[in-house]
Structure formats: C-alpha cells, structure tokens
Amino acid sequence: MLDFLRMRAIEGLETVSGDRYSRSISFDGGHGWFSVAPGDSEALVLTLDFPDPLAKAQIVARIRRLLDLDADLAPIHRHLCADPLLARLIAARPGLRVPGAWDGFELAVRAVLGQQITVGAAIRLAGKLVAQYGQPLRCVAAPAGLSHVFPEPARMAGADLASLGMPRSRGRTLSGVAQAVLDDPQLFAPKADLEHSLSALLALWGVGDWTAHYVALRQFREADAFPAADVGLLNALAALEGGPVTARQLLARAEAWRPWRGYAAQHLWTAFAAP
Known part of the structure; x- marks a missing residue:
C-alpha cells in the first residue's frame, strides 16, 4: 500500500516520508491534513x-x-488461492489490500490523466493541476510538502486544462467530469452494484472501459471491477507465466476469480511493479 501511494504522491498534496503517508484534505469547505504510519x-x-x-x-x-x-x-x-499463480502471489504479500481514494472526483481526474501515459508522467501533470487550480492549504501546522488541496470541480469545469500539457481531448474530458459533478454532486457516491457503477462512469464523455473499472474499483469499492485491457495486467500475467496474453485471454482466466477480480488485479500489478 505504501509503495503504491509513494509512486502516486502528487506534489503539494501528498508526501510519503519513510513509512508515513500524509496528505491535505478539503471537507465541507474546511481544510486540514492527516498522516498515517505503522504503530504497535x-x-x-x-x-x-x-x-x-x-x-x-x-x-x-x-x-x-x-x-x-x-x-x-x-x-x-481462500477463493483466489484456487489459482496456483495467485496462491503464490498472496503467499508473498498476504496483507495486500486494494488502495481506495480520498475523493471520487480526485480519483477520476487522476485516472483520466493516466490514460495512455506512464504513472510518473500522470503524476507530474497532476502536480501542475494542483499548483494552478488547487487552493492553498489553510492550515497552520501542516507537514512540510503539503501546500494545496485538490482543485474543486468549479475551478476546473470551464478551464483550458490542455494548457497544462495534455491532449486537448483529455482536457475536455477533465472539464466534462468536473461539470458532471457540479450537475450531480452524488455522481461518485456508492452505487447499487458494479453494473450501475460502470454505467454512471461510461456515460461521461471520454471515459472508457479502463477508466470506469479503475474508478469503480478504487472509489465505489467494487471488488469485482477488472480493467482487462490494462497493459500492466497483461504484462504482469505474461511475465509471471512466460508468454504473451491477450485481453480476451485475461478476461477468460479472470472468470474463476469472481467476485474478487479487483484483488487479483492488485496482486498482479504489485508483483509486476516489485523490484
């Protein structure tokens, strides 16, 4: 979990120092921050x-x-260990969990920024977004490195976000997501099931299957969400089992992992990213 958060920490918004994760927060108009670290x-x-x-x-x-x-x-x-590969991965990381999100709108923005580019490039873009459109953190004793809160939808809805250095179509998607939240403040509230979660997201312009499943997994906490076309998942399975894998093959393999495909995906991502 900490490695995942470290790789995706946005400058000004989050820090990971040693085994401590810190971030600024905005909640009901108030600003603050929190830190989490291992205890006894x-x-x-x-x-x-x-x-x-x-x-x-x-x-x-x-x-x-x-x-x-x-x-x-x-x-x-117990369910996933019926697959020998996942049994091996779970034995290596028995406490691995699926990272969630502080805020659904923030996660959707992160996901759209990450479309078809590396994690590092997406995080750099997110840092520019926070610096330009986020409010300065109104908090006296915040840890070093926390300077802003994530931008509000109203700040992004009409902005020319492509000027930050992304394709114009992606900027349009981000502005559209921001406007959708203004139109429906419950857009990222939990839904009845995975189907409803995905349909709410796929109705947004520029949001495809990968983004919808990713947001459903981390924001709606849909444990069976599974972005089968994800390059990281395909590369992970290919590397772990020694041969090329298509999205169709991965999806078929993952049928046995239902209703916990999201946890299987997190183990595959983590194993492939590990040094």
Missing part, C-alpha cells in the same frame, strides 16, 4: 488536524476506505 503490532497510528470536530468521524471513515481497512481478506484469499 498490526495497528496504524492516525494523526488528524481538522478544525471541525464534528466532521472527524466521517473523515476517519473515508481514511479507512482509502486504506481498505474494513476488507476481510481471509475469504478473498
């Missing part, structure tokens, strides 16, 4: 600075979703 035994220690004490329970719940802390891994592992 298997516990995590949360440091939260937010001006409204009544909001802290909701903020903690969102942090738990971000870190996937409420997932019961035992039944997931």
